Amino acid sequence: ETGVTQSPTHLIKTRGQQVTLRCSSQSGHNTVSWYQQALGQGPQFIFQYYREEENGRGNFPPRFSGLQFPNYSSELNVNALELDDSALYLCASSLQGAFYNSPLHFGNGTRLTVT
Amino acid sequence: GENVEQHPSTLSVQEGDSAVIKCTYSDSASNYFPWYKQELGKRPQLIIDIRSNVGEKKDQRIAVTLNKTAKHFSLHITETQPEDSAVYFCAASGVRGAGNMLTFGGGTRLMVKP
Numbered sequence: 001e002t003g004v005t006q007s008p009t010h011l012i013k014t015r016g017q018q019v020t021l022r023c024s025s026q027s028g029h030n031t032v033s034w035y036q037q038a039l040g041q042g043p044q045f046i047f048q049y050y051r052e053e054e055n056g057r058g059n060f061p062p063r064f065s066g067l068q069f070p071n072y073s074s075e076l077n078v079n080a081l082e083l084d085d086s087a088l089y090l091c092a093s094s095l096q097g098a099f100y101n102s103p104l105h106f107g108n109g110t111r112l113t114v115t
Numbered sequence: 116g117e118n119v120e121q122h123p124s125t126l127s128v129q130e131g132d133s134a135v136i137k138c139t140y141s142d143s144a145s146n147y148f149p150w151y152k153q154e155l156g157k158r159p160q161l162i163i164d165i166r167s168n169v170g171e172k173k174d175q176r177i178a179v180t181l182n183k184t185a186k187h188f189s190l191h192i193t194e195t196q197p198e199d200s201a202v203y204f205c206a207a208s209g210v211r212g213a214g215n216m217l218t219f220g221g222g223t224r225l226m227v228k229p
Contacts, residue, residue: 004158033216042121042204042219043159056216059116090159103149104217106158 004107023091032074121220138205147208
């Protein structure tokens with residue numbers, strides 16, 4: 001069983017730039033969620049993708065956007081980077097069914113630093 | 116939306132002692148409560164979870180209790196070991212049929228002294 005993999009592991013960007021983070025879900029999972037974890041805090045829900053559509057969003061501005069592909073992998077895009085976007089970005093996959101949702105399994109994250 | 120409070124923020128125990136971490140949630144519709152362990156520089160790993168139709172769940176040295184009336188749940192670790200040292204996060208999910216959109220607590224840094 002292949003776990004959740006994320007790339008890149010580390011990234012340094014300048015304020016105002018754009019960034020794309022990538023995630024491959026665990027085999028057998030059909031749902032991908034993205035979380036932002038600032039230093040010393042709990043992860044905060046950004047959004048979730050199921051069947052290639054966003055089906056839930058947290059309190060993040062529209063410059064945070066995403067995609068899910070037919071193979072269930074996903075991208076997180078952030079435009080117009082701000083210093084406060086510096087954080088660990090975690091991808092989590094799960095299996096969503098009609099009556100049951102499996103627990104989330106997280107990847108190792110991408111550490112984004114905005115200077 | 117859901118709000119999850121977690122206490123304490125840091126907890127130091129002697130090896131072999133028990134550790135208890137408590138969380139409260141605000142949304143009475145929340146029905147799923149996982150606990151994650153995150154070691155320094157690593158991914159959060161699910162250690163135990165409980166659904167709202169169950170009051171208690173145990174897995175070896177780890178147990179979780181849920182009080183739906185009071186809207187709080189707790190993690191209990193018995194016979195703590197140095198490898199239990201990590202940051203523990205509780206979470207709650209209040210969305211039905213749309214996947215686990217978790218609201219996390221602020222975390223508890225557990226230090227087990229040998």
